[in-house]
Amino acid sequence: MDRQRPILVAGGGGFIGGxxxxxxxxxxxxxxxxxxxxxxxxxxxxxxxxxxxxxDLSVLENCRGACEDVGIVYNLACDMGGMGFIENNKAxxxxxxxxxxxxxxxxxxxxxxxxxxxxxxxxxxxxxxxxEDVVPLKESDxxxxxxxxGYGWEKLFSERMCRHYYEDFGLxxxxxxxxxxxGPHGTWQGGREKAPAAVCRKVIHAKATNNLEIExxxxxxQTRSFTYIDDCLHxxxxxxxSEFRDPLNLGSNELVTINxxxxxxxxxxxxxxxRTYNLDAPKGVNGRNSDNTLIQxxxxxxxxxxxxxxxxxxxxxxxxxxxxxxxxxxxV
Ligand code: NAD
Ligand code: GDD
Numbered sequence: 001m002d003r004q005r006p007i008l009v010a011g012g013g014g015f016i017g018g019x020x021x022x023x024x025x026x027x028x029x030x031x032x033x034x035x036x037x038x039x040x041x042x043x044x045x046x047x048x049x050x051x052x053x054x055x056d057l058s059v060l061e062n063c064r065g066a067c068e069d070v071g072i073v074y075n076l077a078c079d080m081g082g083m084g085f086i087e088n089n090k091a092x093x094x095x096x097x098x099x100x101x102x103x104x105x106x107x108x109x110x111x112x113x114x115x116x117x118x119x120x121x122x123x124x125x126x127x128x129x130x131x132e133d134v135v136p137l138k139e140s141d142x143x144x145x146x147x148x149x150g151y152g153w154e155k156l157f158s159e160r161m162c163r164h165y166y167e168d169f170g171l172x173x174x175x176x177x178x179x180x181x182x183g184p185h186g187t188w189q190g191g192r193e194k195a196p197a198a199v200c201r202k203v204i205h206a207k208a209t210n211n212l213e214i215e216x217x218x219x220x221x222q223t224r225s226f227t228y229i230d231d232c233l234h235x236x237x238x239x240x241x242s243e244f245r246d247p248l249n250l251g252s253n254e255l256v257t258i259n260x261x262x263x264x265x266x267x268x269x270x271x272x273x274x275r276t277y278n279l280d281a282p283k284g285v286n287g288r289n290s291d292n293t294l295i296q297x298x299x300x301x302x303x304x305x306x307x308x309x310x311x312x313x314x315x316x317x318x319x320x321x322x323x324x325x326x327x328x329x330x331x332v
């Protein structure tokens with residue numbers, strides 16, 4: 001691939017996009033363009049080496065500007081969040097289809113060499129995720145289609161758009177299905193946070209206020225696998241640079257119950273909390289895990305970070321953010 005042409009990271013002000021910008025510089029790329037709809041002071045990372053632009057990428061003209069002369073497009077822009085957000089904002093989630101559609105059009109017009117799309121484990125058929133002791137999901141389990149309402153349908157449709165852009169126009173598209181990615185510099189408050197960050201925040205708050213209780217959404221027996229950001233970045237790099245055009249799982253296969261996740265965080269924090277269970281809260285599927293056979297065999301990728309280790313780093317970062325938010329503003 002031509003390293004002189006700019007690389008676009010769409011959604012570069014977000015969690016994974018922000019990490020990806022830094023990772024691209026680490027890998028020696030020098031011409032990185034980061035675009036996000038949020039005002040720059042709300043970006044999770046601002047890398048001064050990148051060309052940082054605020055633009056709404058659901059608008060075709062803005063996508064054309066962002067894709068000018070571009071070599072690789074990484075599409076990580078999406079209106080999304082954890083269960084608390086996607087269960088209550090289905091129309092907003094589906095509107096992200098405009099971002100992917102317009103970015104594909106603009107990337108094709110600019111004759112981009114590669115287009116990476118961040119899909120999700122939420123594309124998988126709900127009937128395969130009814131039990132907590134779920135059979136790990138393999139790529140073919142997305143069909144027959146019965147994905148997560150709203151968000152999952154948008155991801156599945158956008159995956160197919162990528163496929164058809166290759167088939168009809170020759171745009172080289174690559175697709176990863178992320179399984180709940182966590183780590184420092186992610187959303188940890190405000191309603192879009194996912195379980196790993198939410199549990200860290202709740203435990204930190206309980207400890208700081210000496211109110212040693214925690215509310216858990218659901219019965220705590222639901223299962224998930226959580227992917228540390230470093231493993232995710234490594235996978236994005238391998239998938240983008242591979243010749244593999246079909247969607248690939250990019251996820252940990254270390255299955256844990258939500259109660260087990262709380263155990264891990266309590267151990268890190270050195271506390272034990274009284275647990276209450278909110279059965280009316282957004283819960284999603286009962287069980288979800290990643291079958292990594294295909295990505296392991298085709299690209300040699302497998303997750304390397306244990307949940308307890310990744311959570312220790314995530315907890316430390318959220319704790320520092322939490323404490324910084326408590327400090328009164330210094331008057332100078
Ligand atoms: P994030 O919310 O931190 O980042 C997404 C970014 O996209 C945000 O900064 C947001 O402002 C930006 N954005 C939204 N609408 C936009 C628009 N119209 N124009 C420009 N920018 C816009 O989320 P993330 O965790 O970094 O996720 C990145 C991608 O990975 C998304 O496509 C998401 O659906 C996918 N994904 C993430 C996870 C996960 O666990 N984090 C799991 C599955 C899939
Ligand atoms: N968010 C959150 N907050 N979830 C909680 C909490 C809490 O305080 N307490 C318990 N949970 C439970 C949820 O009810 C759910 O059953 C489980 O933890 C996981 O919730 P999330 O982390 O919010 O989402 P998810 O794993 O169901 O789906 C996420 O991952 C997908 C990819 O694997 C979402 O972020 C999707 O957008 C993403 O595509």
